Amino acid sequence: MKNVTIKTISEVTGRSLTTVSRVLNGSAKKYRIKEETQKLVLDAAHKLNYAPNQAAVSLRLNRSLSIGLVIPTLSNPYFADVASLVSHSLRTKGYSVLLMDCDEKEAAEIEAVRLLAAQNVGGVIIIPSGSQSAHIEVLLKRGIPVVCIDRYHENIPVSYVATNHYEGAYAMTQYLISCGHKRIACLQGSHAVISNNLRVKGYRDAMGAGNLPVYSVAGNSFTRESGYIETKLLLQKKEKPTAVFALSDTILLGALKAIKEENIKVPADISVVTFDNSSYLDFLACPVTSIEQPVGDIANMSIKLLQDRIKSHNREAAEQQMKVLINPRIVFRQSVKMHK
Template sequence: MGKPPTIADVASLAGVHKATASRALNPRTSDQVNAKTARRVLMAAKRLGYQPNALARSLRTNRSATLGVLIPDLTNPLFPLVVRGIEDTIGAHGYTALLANTDNDPLRTQTQFDALLSRKVDGFLIASAMRDDPLLTRVAEQGIPVVLINRTTDAPLFPAVTGDDEAGVATAVEHLVGLGHRHIAHLSGPATVSTGLVRAQAFHHAIAAHSLPEVVVECASYSESAGAAAASCLLEEHPETTAILAGNDMIALGVLQALSERGLDCPREISLIGFNDMLFVDKLTPPLTTVHVPHHRLGAEAAQLLLDQLAGADSTPKRVSLPLRLVVRGSTGSAC
């Protein structure tokens, strides 16, 4: 068996210097090479079956071309879309994502972060931030490149990409008020994370704008079981409720379970709105009205911010807020 082709072999076949061939084959430097020359190098590499040596490149550049990605719950259907957005963006620049699940557990988050750091990742994309997050405070002091996704810390430690939750909640409340609902409740996410707090605050402002009674029940987690438990409490204490805005779609699934157990029809007796527009919620019975969050774009925008940071762009923390929209389906109807 012959030796595998080297960069020198590619350069010789393409008729260029070895350094030119190396730049042409590196997505992060290919724009430094004339387009016609770069195509010739790529064709030569393909003809020879050349595969770049990632380890050798990382030793030369002191970069691993890998990024750590911390996800709070991989079983939640919205996060694969975030990861896909990340991979679609960083892959074009020669980077690979190393994924870790935290289960929203601070100790596991710390362990996973340190494990990725030991693998010499060049930076982190983190979707598991808590509002008061000791790990991220330490990471900021160490100057490690990080971009937050979907959630933020109270102190603006890092660049972040989120959805415009305030506008999303306001639109949802307007929809319910327009249907004649006057007893609208919010099952919020945990107040320890920014999405739970921001959406609850937005609900407060939206309800106050219509001079309606405010009812909020905080869920223990963003889960179906927590949603069912909170809905049961709500229906016991506030039987006059005719509409529910859930903190996310997982909570909304729990609400549907609680309504079914009580023989309550959705939307004839109680309307329901979720948040996120997860895959398959349009297949529920009834199909779920929900606030659509562009999760693929969240991942893509965050990845681009991190790439810009690694390229030496201004690292001042930036907050990017993406527009959301209400998707009206069968789980909302006129108030009785």
């Protein structure tokens, strides 16, 4: 089966390639193509099931209708949700999505960005894995629009959309304090990402505001292992924590495992809260109170920002940095008990 191109349509309709192309890519009015001709061409295209050859288009225009989506890893349900929403929404807007799963490795991320640049994608949406930013800066310099999600870099003028990590953590800590907790442990993730550090700051500041000493900030990655190990250690202390604030659901699962092994009951003996609000939290031994990240809003907002960038050929506007923080809300479940 031979491929249908504008040439095919040109032959069928008896119009020139030029005219066919103009009708098909929507610049018909600009060139004042007769209604009649337009209909003729469109009908033929439809009948032949014509689809433009994207390679040719992007070669000609030196830009493509594809967007790079760079994700630390899809095995993290939160990132998978973001990816699902973003990719689905981009598709309805006519873009195709180049997925780059970086396995949480910064080196893979840098390589991924290089590849995307080589394919000259129309834009990039990225959830950075680490603290380096030079590779992202390269994209900006090449005029490729970039939007960061969830994690971002303060030192380069890149737009971002994220949960207000600080406010979320602050509010949650405040809530624990209001329940009478004093020894609140914070189980953190990777020090290399800003989302983690802002959450930790939120925790610290709330403790300070409550005139409480920072009891503990421990951990080094957003994994079950990290949560497990740190909780194990915490539970060996003389002054055990009365509440644990896991900064992600993966960390939470590890913490719960440790708690279970020590035969400590949630929420009777210890209160537990977390960040992310994965759907399975409802079904755990004790449903866990969590900070819900507004994934839908984040996805939509980031796409809007990216599209604005792509459309504005105005260089100034395109380089203006947009910073969007969305306030999360707390989903209350049964994992927190008043502490006297």
